[in-house]
Amino acid sequence: MTRRKFALLSGAAIVGGYGGIKAQKLQKPPKLPDGPVGNSAVAVIRARSYSDDLASRMLEGIRQCGLDVRGKRVLLKPNLVEFDPATVINTNANVIAAAVEVFHQLGAAEVKIGEGPGHRRDTLDMADDARYRALIPKFESIFTDLNRDDVSSIKSFAGEEDFYFPKTVLGADLIVSLAKMKTHHWAGATLSMKNFFGVVPGSVYGWPKNKLHYYGIPESIVALNRQFGRKAFAIVDGVIGMEGNGPIQGTPKPAGVLVMGSDLVAVDSTCCRVMGIDPEKVSYLRMAADLGHVRSERIDQRGETIASVRTNFELSHDFKDFRLA
Amino acid sequence: MTAHAVTLASVRGIDDASVHASVDWLLRVVGAEHNMWTRTGSFLHLIKARLDVSHEGWPWREGNATWIEPTAHTLVALKKIASHYRGPEVEKRVRDGEQLVLSRRCTDGGWNYGTPNMLYFDLPSYPETTALALLGLDGVNDPGVSQGLDVARKFHAETKSSLGKAWLQIALRCHGKDVPTPAEGAFISHDLMLASLELLGHPKGNYKLFQVGGRA
Numbered sequence: 001m002t003r004r005k006f007a008l009l010s011g012a013a014i015v016g017g018y019g020g021i022k023a024q025k026l027q028k029p030p031k032l033p034d035g036p037v038g039n040s041a042v043a044v045i046r047a048r049s050y051s052d053d054l055a056s057r058m059l060e061g062i063r064q065c066g067l068d069v070r071g072k073r074v075l076l077k078p079n080l081v082e083f084d085p086a087t088v089i090n091t092n093a094n095v096i097a098a099a100v101e102v103f104h105q106l107g108a109a110e111v112k113i114g115e116g117p118g119h120r121r122d123t124l125d126m127a128d129d130a131r132y133r134a135l136i137p138k139f140e141s142i143f144t145d146l147n148r149d150d151v152s153s154i155k156s157f158a159g160e161e162d163f164y165f166p167k168t169v170l171g172a173d174l175i176v177s178l179a180k181m182k183t184h185h186w187a188g189a190t191l192s193m194k195n196f197f198g199v200v201p202g203s204v205y206g207w208p209k210n211k212l213h214y215y216g217i218p219e220s221i222v223a224l225n226r227q228f229g230r231k232a233f234a235i236v237d238g239v240i241g242m243e244g245n246g247p248i249q250g251t252p253k254p255a256g257v258l259v260m261g262s263d264l265v266a267v268d269s270t271c272c273r274v275m276g277i278d279p280e281k282v283s284y285l286r287m288a289a290d291l292g293h294v295r296s297e298r299i300d301q302r303g304e305t306i307a308s309v310r311t312n313f314e315l316s317h318d319f320k321d322f323r324l325a
Numbered sequence: 326m327t328a329h330a331v332t333l334a335s336v337r338g339i340d341d342a343s344v345h346a347s348v349d350w351l352l353r354v355v356g357a358e359h360n361m362w363t364r365t366g367s368f369l370h371l372i373k374a375r376l377d378v379s380h381e382g383w384p385w386r387e388g389n390a391t392w393i394e395p396t397a398h399t400l401v402a403l404k405k406i407a408s409h410y411r412g413p414e415v416e417k418r419v420r421d422g423e424q425l426v427l428s429r430r431c432t433d434g435g436w437n438y439g440t441p442n443m444l445y446f447d448l449p450s451y452p453e454t455t456a457l458a459l460l461g462l463d464g465v466n467d468p469g470v471s472q473g474l475d476v477a478r479k480f481h482a483e484t485k486s487s488l489g490k491a492w493l494q495i496a497l498r499c500h501g502k503d504v505p506t507p508a509e510g511a512f513i514s515h516d517l518m519l520a521s522l523e524l525l526g527h528p529k530g531n532y533k534l535f536q537v538g539g540r541a
Contacts, residue, residue, distance in 0.1 A: 119451075
């Protein structure tokens with residue numbers, strides 16, 4: 001084969017492959033499976049500002065979802081990624097402080113906070129910038145940097161025979177994903193399920209946790225939730241979310257809600273609807289449809305209706321066709 | 326971890342078969358994005374980040390992509406061991422690794438974890454990764470290094486991060502730059518790793534451990 005012929009054939013193969021992928025994207029995705037037995041409760045509670053009484057709003061939502069935390073060791077997992085004073089990357093400190101208060105009030109045996117940021121090494125410095133130290137009582141005594149925590153391995157995870165997780169995560173009875181409502185340039189949206197990336201220890205997998213990228217972002221989100229979802233609860237900080245080029249360089253978008261529930265797939269699907277995103281087009285939610293409910297008819301919406309709080313988040317270029325009808 | 330072990334072996338004058346086996350391993354490991362598919366994708370602008378994937382560098386774990394921190398630590402190790410290690414491969418990988426670090430510089434002049442832009446938006450640099458990149462570039466004569474040192478000095482004056490400040494002290498001293506000496510008792514941190522770095526970065530500390538040809 002001549003070099004010219006090889007170049008032409010390679011070009012044709014690339015164009016053909018690209019066209020095939022594009023055509024596949026335009027096709028209507030197949031119907032989702034029914035998911036687990038029974039419906040899932042998701043509470044959408046209005047909170048217009050971080051100076052609202054967030055603890056009582058949170059308590060109202062948790063009660064509507066029927067969560068019992070008495071005697072449990074609770075780990076609050078906020079979303080602390082980077083700090084930029086011009087935007088709202090991280091779970092707001094007031095939301096975390098309210099959660100600490102609420103879970104103590106509900107009878108938890110212990111309430112800790114843990115996070116392992118994926119880009120920066122100095123977690124406490126970022127926590128300082130995000131005002132966690134200033135606004136969360138006794139922050140340093142209840143916080144664990146999951147990137148540097150002691151680890152234990154579990155078998156067969158993310159394509160690895162042994163995969164290591166922080167002991168603080170493995171030892172918790174309940175992990176509360178205190179996520180931020182944001183768009184995401186790879187996944188479409190980053191909510192309570194994607195927030196579990198922060199439990200993968202940087203001391204083992206590096207900064208960023210590139211192992212997860214190679215395993216696949218949607219695949220890793222689903223695997224982490226298959227591992228921890230059964231002992232998880234979600235509280236998504238949508239008081240002020242992020243739209244556009246999230247999860248770091250987007251712009252603030254007030255949505256005025258806290259979204260809560262024990263079925264993280266249902267919580268994220270509800271958040272997507274609040275953001276004007278069709279959850280059935282989000283690949284990680286489609287892949288997690290056996291873990292929880294994506295379809296609205298299987299979600300018992302408590303608190304506000306979606307129609308009353310829906311506010312379309314600006315979507316990045318690759319996700320324009322994710323807009324909910 | 327292997328890179329640190331090689332660096333320590335070098336400064337302690339250990340030059341045995343196990344050190345050579347470690348160096349052989351470091352020379353075998355390359356960033357996974359250095360393959361035909363990624364290079365073709367990059368050429369056709371199918372990748373969401375503008376990255377020069379023509380260099381090899383080093384990943385955090387085998388089979389993953391190249392990042393600044395593991396590349397910088399490996400460059401330090403290989404430069405220190407180079408005089409004891411026969412064969413052209415060390416020199417070749419060092420030069421290529423240095424080019425990789427230079428190519429991953431952020432538009433603000435410093436370095437982050439290794440992605441200077443994403444989706445055509447520039448990303449900012451960080452204090453600790455800027456310091457590490459400069460350690461990997463010790464001995465390199467390039468305008469990017471001089472600009473990086475200016476950014477490092479600015480970070481050192483402004484950052485609140487103890488970790489960032491400690492690495493910056495080490496990097497700036499290795500490059501022969503003056504860094505204000507911390508007041509007596511201004512350090513040490515309670516954290517063992519951080520305290521170790523702060524001591525290394527002290528004017529009387531063993532920061533030369535990271536320098537080309539430097540002895541602890």
